[in-house]
Amino acid sequence: MEATREIYWNVGHGVTPLMYLLAFLSMGVCAWGFYRRLPFYLMGQPLNRLDALSRRAAIFLKNTFGQIRVREVPVPGTQHALFFWGFLLLFIGTLLVMVQADFTDPLFALRFLKGKFYLGFKIVLNAAGIAAILTMLGLGIRRFIGRPEGLVTAWDDYVIHLLLLVILVTGFCVEGVRMAVTELHQNPWLARFSFGGLPVAHLMDGIDPDTQRAAHRFLWWFHFLLAMSFIVLIPFTKLKHLFTTPANYLFTDLRPKGAIDTIDLEDESRETYGVAGVNEFTWKHIYDADACMACKRCQDRCPAWQTGKPLSPMKVVQQVGEVAFGAPRENLVEKVTRDVLWACTTCRACQTICPAHIEHVNKILEMRRHLALMQGEFPGDEVRAAEANYEVNGNPFGIAPAARGDWRDGLDLAVAGEGDEFDVLYFVGCYASFDKRNQAVARNFSRICAAAGIKVGILGKEEVCCGEPSRKLGNEYLYQMQARQNIETMQGYQVKKVVTTCPHCFNTLARDYRDLGFEAEVEHYTTFLDRLIADGKLGIKPQELNCTYHDSCYLGRYMDIYAAPRRVLDACGASIAEMDKSRHESFCCGGGGGRILAEERIGTRISEARIGMAAATGAPVLVANCPFCLTMFEDGIKTGGFEEKIQVQDLAEVVLQRLNLPG
CATH class of the missing domain: 3.40.50 (Rossmann fold)
Known part of the structure; x- marks a missing residue:
């Protein structure tokens, strides 16, 4: 007997008109849900983010289907990626069933879901479904039971997790009941390939066939209506990121990292500078609020947040959305607050880890421009001086x-x-x-x-x-x-x-x-x-040095220079004990974003936190490559009580000590 199955078994092809009607209605409501948000995006200023389409398409494909940025945080990121891939495979499988049942078979008598292809089809979809269920359970446990500090859970989180889990489980139930009637005894060899539904088939075995068929019809419609409900809910819940986040990969800023718009100060028609209202942002800054997954990765990486400041990059993005979609005339600076805006060190740790390509830093800088240029405000009198x-x-x-x-x-x-x-x-x-x-x-x-x-x-x-x-x-x-x-x-x-x-x-x-x-x-x-x-122009005589190395934000995350300074240290004979947070995950010294000029009045000193990380390596020397870092670390050693544990040297000092120079 050839490996295959009857599509629309027990429900009949007569369900297709109603099924497609409900499907189109669901997709229509979904499309309308997104369309109604378009005017809010268009409140913002124009911005061309559709240039260099081939490059943008490559970023979109890599991050959407490869889940590259999502997987940068290993445990929840991998779980999310596995769920995405599993659900994607199930969706593709559903499309293949639809194509054969409603197009190729009735129109051309062409059936491709048979034989070895069908067996592979069943193995892949059952494995995908099981993987999706397990990862959804893992994500649910993380969010609802072992919830990490700072992870905000709202009503739609409960609805989304429960709905997706029930859709997946009922899919196996529908398959299992059908197998109990058509395969379990008639073709047990074939039934083994549907290993996800097999337990349900055994559970239903021995029940009256009419009851089995009635249960199958109920579960089939229940599963279908749940799937339609899922489509309807997408634009009205956090599920919207299924579309908004991938689209944000297309809209990513292709300029060099950290690029800031240069204001034309000679433009006499311009009456204001910076941003106080959401309409003064570009549409992309408003759109970012819908692309945000509320995963809090940016918040977890933010040195200001980690040292007790009120700045949460995630919350800033969400507040832009709250104002744009709820109270467009509200003063955004007052909503976000000055303490939040002045706390940012512009280290870009938030943007580097963001899986949705959200642009946090420039939002803050634009609001700072309003404070500085329109109101003459700065973080303190010392900055004003x-x-x-x-x-x-x-x-x-x-x-x-x-x-x-x-x-x-x-x-x-x-x-x-x-x-x-x-x-x-x-x-x-x-x-x-x-x-x-x-x-x-x-x-x-x-x-x-x-x-x-x-x-x-x-x-x-x-x-x-x-x-x-x-x-x-x-x-x-x-x-x-x-x-x-x-x-x-x-x-x-x-x-x-x-x-x-x-x-x-x-x-x-x-x-x-x-x-x-x-x-x-x-x-x-x-x-x-x-x-x-490397060119042999410096006669280095290596000397042993047990040290740790600090990747400054503006050399590392902004310029992607990580290897060169380490090669220099290696040539000098240094042995580097890397800190837990190094390279693109490096923790800021606290001096960026103009903070080098400002007193740190809220929370603990960022420099002390970083010195603590350096001291934890056991290395007696911390090597820096930035005058701001050097200054902040010298202060952090004194105020944090690390004088007997560690000292700071600049990379040039390490090199000079190993050169044969007079004196």
Whole structure:
């Protein structure tokens, strides 16, 4: 007997008109549910997120069907992916049954669900159904019994989990009752391939055939109506992410990571800056609220949230949705609150882990722009004073520009404008120029370059802050003033190559300045040193060093530079004890987003939390690559009581100690 089965057994082909009517009605309600949200998205400002369609399609396919971003958190992510794949296979199986029963068989007498293909079909669908049931139970246990802290559970979570579980179970029940009548005794060999429904078939064995048939008809319709209910509920519950999240992969920002819109400050028609109402956001920022799964991964990774600040990136996204879909005229800044907005370090940990490609950071930055440019607000008086110092002296310390190059005493450095030629321009930055601890880094880097035969030049008193702290605090006006001054100066000296020891300067010069016409090559010193060592230009004598290494946010998550500094340490003879949170999962020092200028008044210090992670490795030395990180860690060691446990060194210090230099 050929392996196959009768489709519509016991219910008959006469059910198809009603079945398709209900199916189309359900899909119509589902489509209407999504359509009614369209006007809310369109409240936002226009934005083209359908360019480079081939690239966007690749991102969509990889993340939707590969569940790449979902699986980055292993246990719940893998469970979710297995459920998705199982449910997808069941859906494909249902489509194949429909195609044969209602199209190829009646129109062309073509049946493909038979023989070996049918056996494989049964194995795959039964395995998929069992996997979906088990993962749904696992996800349910996590959400309702062992719920992690911060995971919010609403009414639709109960409805969704129960509905999906009952749909899956009744599917096996329908199959099992049919098998009890048609296969269990007549063709037991075939019944074994339907191993998911087989227990139900045995349970129904021996019951009166009329009762079996009546039970089958009831279960068939019950299962079908549950499936239609599932379709109807999609746009009205969290199930909407089945469509909104994959679509958000198409809408992802293809610009370099961390890109910020550069405001045209010369536009006289513009009356406001930043965002106070949802209509001032782009449609994508509003749409993100519907794409959010409320999985809280962003919240779990947020250093501000983890140290007792009120900032939850997930809640910010949800609040944008609450205002957009519930009270569009409400002031969004007041809804989110200032303490939340100023707590962000712009580390991008939230966006890196988000499985839905939601853009958290720029939402916060746009609201900060409103506070800074429209209301003149900053996190505290100390920040206001620093901003005033930037305007007058080009640095946050209020030190005269003439002293910007004083750190170079005794070094053979060229100063642009004084006639000497140089190979690379060292953009020093404010902290390496004026902060005593970071001045040592500048001197060390300069000595390393000299040892490699590289002539280094600096701008000296003509250099001003790159503008990054001001920009991240929302002060776009001051940022552009500083940026244009630096660009004009470097272009005036025809600078072709820039190296910086600050990841914030690196990110700003290499990416943000492009919007303002800057074209010179920009490199961070970690990759610069890595290449010098690889080319044999530095005579490194390895010495043992037991250390741990901190991936700064603006070098790691923003620029994807993880390997180069580790290669440098390896060449120096260092043994790295990695922290639990490293590479793209690294924990912020607390100095990003302009927070380097602000007092940390709420919760515990982020720097102390990170120093604690470093000390937990048992390594006596923490190696940093950023002046903000170095400063924050020096403070965190003192305030956290880690003086006897760990010290901080900059990567340039580690390298210099292993070079044969006079003195």
